[in-house]
Amino acid sequence: MSTGRNPGLRERTRRAVRAELSRTAMDLFTRHGYEATTVDDIAAAAGISKRSFFRYFPQKEDVVLADVELLGDEVVRGVAARPVDEAPWDSLAAVLGEWAEGILSTTAATRRLRLVEGTPALRARLHTTRDELRRRVATALCDRDGVTLDRFEAELLTAAAAAALDTASHRWSLDPDADLRGLVTRAFEVLRPAAATLE
Amino acid sequence: MSTGRNPGLRERTRRAVRAELSRTAMDLFTRHGYEATTVDDIAAAAGISKRSFFRYFPQKEDVVLADVELLGDEVVRGVAARPVDEAPWDSLAAVLGEWAEGILSTTAATRRLRLVEGTPALRARLHTTRDELRRRVATALCDRDGVTLDRFEAELLTAAAAAALDTASHRWSLDPDADLRGLVTRAFEVLRPAAATLE
DNA sequence: CCTAATGTGTCATCGAGTGTCACAATCTAC
DNA sequence: GTAGATTGTGACACTCGATGACACATTAGG
Structure with missing residues (x-):
């Protein structure tokens, strides 16, 4: 396990996906509003499943x-x-x-x-x-x-x-x-x- | 329409049901906890449907x-x-x-x-x-x-x-x-x- | 290369909350 | 009183956030 230093591929991709999700979500939020944007929307826009979204962020907030x-x-x-x-x-x-x-x-x-x-x-x-x-x-x-x-x-x-x-x-x-x-x-x-x- | 003075049957029963729901809910909450108690539980205990519960209280809170x-x-x-x-x-x-x-x-x-x-x-x-x-x-x-x-x-x-x-x-x-x-x-x-x- | 650990999608399910519709009770006017 | 508008109710279906289970793929590490 490598947390912190020497990230390794797993940790690196994880952070990249989190950042990408964050960017995608913020974009949708600012355009359509927080409530009007569903988790499905975010996941679809980012090309992952809803279930996977919740693996990166336990809650929508x-x-x-x-x-x-x-x-x-x-x-x-x-x-x-x-x-x-x-x-x-x-x-x-x-x-x-x-x-x-x-x-x-x-x-x-x-x-x-x-x-x-x-x-x-x-x-x-x-x-x-x-x-x-x-x-x-x-x-x-x-x-x-x-x-x-x-x-x-x-x-x-x-x-x-x-x-x-x-x-x-x-x-x-x-x-x-x-x-x-x-x-x-x-x-x-x-x-x-x-x-x-x-x- | 009679709000406040001269309640009328409608307003009176409405208040009674609200009070009853409130009592029933608080009882269940203190016994099983807030999260563990579903709106269905409260409604069933009070003898009404879930849909009607939300007509008295827009939200569970x-x-x-x-x-x-x-x-x-x-x-x-x-x-x-x-x-x-x-x-x-x-x-x-x-x-x-x-x-x-x-x-x-x-x-x-x-x-x-x-x-x-x-x-x-x-x-x-x-x-x-x-x-x-x-x-x-x-x-x-x-x-x-x-x-x-x-x-x-x-x-x-x-x-x-x-x-x-x-x-x-x-x-x-x-x-x-x-x-x-x-x-x-x-x-x-x-x-x-x-x-x-x-x- | 083989295997254990980890990531992902799919499906099912739960619980809060909402829309709809048919039906029943109440209120109002005559 | 009764007719008709208003309002309360249950039942059903549905949305959305969130979680569990399972199968499958990918990666890590010896």
Whole structure:
């Protein structure tokens, strides 16, 4: 078995098919809408069977959100790498601000975020995975050496940070010319907690 | 047509059937779990056809969350009724604190909240409807006479309040003996924004 | 090259949700 | 009351996302 380095033919073709499926699906979604596009449509357009589609993406939503969820790992790592003497809120603001810039770096990611914002089913799924991510980020905040942060407070700060990000994204999705990074920064300023959670 | 006052036989039986379906469904859900219970099961137990079930509740989730969504109106009204010179954050804390007490007043509501917290599909749906509610609450905050509050800031505060409530509920769902009202109060204290949004 | 592991298509099935149609119950008007 | 429009209901067929089973092909590795 070779996961990661030295992919091997199997792993290589698998990734290629996944990427191709992802491209095909996003194309159909943006043209006909997410709901109006059936898994059969995607599979047919990609030249595989419906059953095989589900072998690459366990759920239809995954074809849109799979890589987004991988981005979660970066957020967790980013938080863990922040200086211990920084206020947790600033750590979250910094990491999620970077995240916002990452989203804007490619037009594909931008288009995807707009699709998600405009599709209730995808937004719901995003909420679900973000719940998971929030828990991990809260853990990362607490588990750094030399940090004594109440678990409940960590969860609250993380949830509020997610709320800031969410509100900023939503606002941005309504206005094509809006500056996402700026909205995120302002959101974190407005919601900065008064309680000094760290000296 | 008679909606509201003077129900008439039609409306009366409709409400009775809805209530009966709701009871039957909640009973099956708590015994076998939400996912393991099919709509056919509920319909059979209530003595109606599957097709008729969907005439009372457009979606399976509605049988759990329909009245919860009605509660949203109260929140909006509560916010609108708050004194204008009160800080928005305090208004939200007060209204949602009352909401938490309302939930705890009946064992049925408590059991329902626990079911929702323990079922991903229901949590996702709750998120969706809360998005809608958040927007309405933000509007209510802004639209009071004599209040000049930035729309974006109102959305942020409302989203943060929802995050506080959500984190408190989640924490409460994990600990049978926890005090929901106390958790909500503490959550609002921790997240109180430093920025003075009102003089 | 031979074999065990893995990928794929086909078929069947489940469960949520919807359209249709015929039939029965209710409401309204006379 | 009864006639007729309205509305609720069951039954049937169907769509679509998702899963299990099986046969067949391809690849990995000794």
